[in-house]
Amino acid sequence: xxxxxxxxKMKKGIEKLADEQLVNMSTVIRQAVDKYLKExxxxxxxxxEKKAKK
Numbered sequence: 001x002x003x004x005x006x007x008x009k010m011k012k013g014i015e016k017l018a019d020e021q022l023v024n025m026s027t028v029i030r031q032a033v034d035k036y037l038k039e040x041x042x043x044x045x046x047x048x049e050k051k052a053k054k
Contacts, residue, residue, distance in 0.1 A: 006014070018028045037044055 018025045
C-alpha cells in the first residue's frame with residue numbers, strides 16, 4: 001500500500017479513465033507504474049522480497 005498526493009485534476013483524469021475502462025483507480029495507477037518501470041528496464045517481478053522480522 002502507498003499513499004500519494006495528486007493534483008485534483010489529475011485525480012479526476014484517472015477516475016475518468018478508470019470509468020471508461022471499467023476498472024478501479026488502483027488498476028489504472030498500477031498499469032501506469034508497471035509501464036514506467038518497463039520503460040526504464042526494471043523488472044520488479046525479479047526483485048527479491050525482504051523477509052519479515054519475527
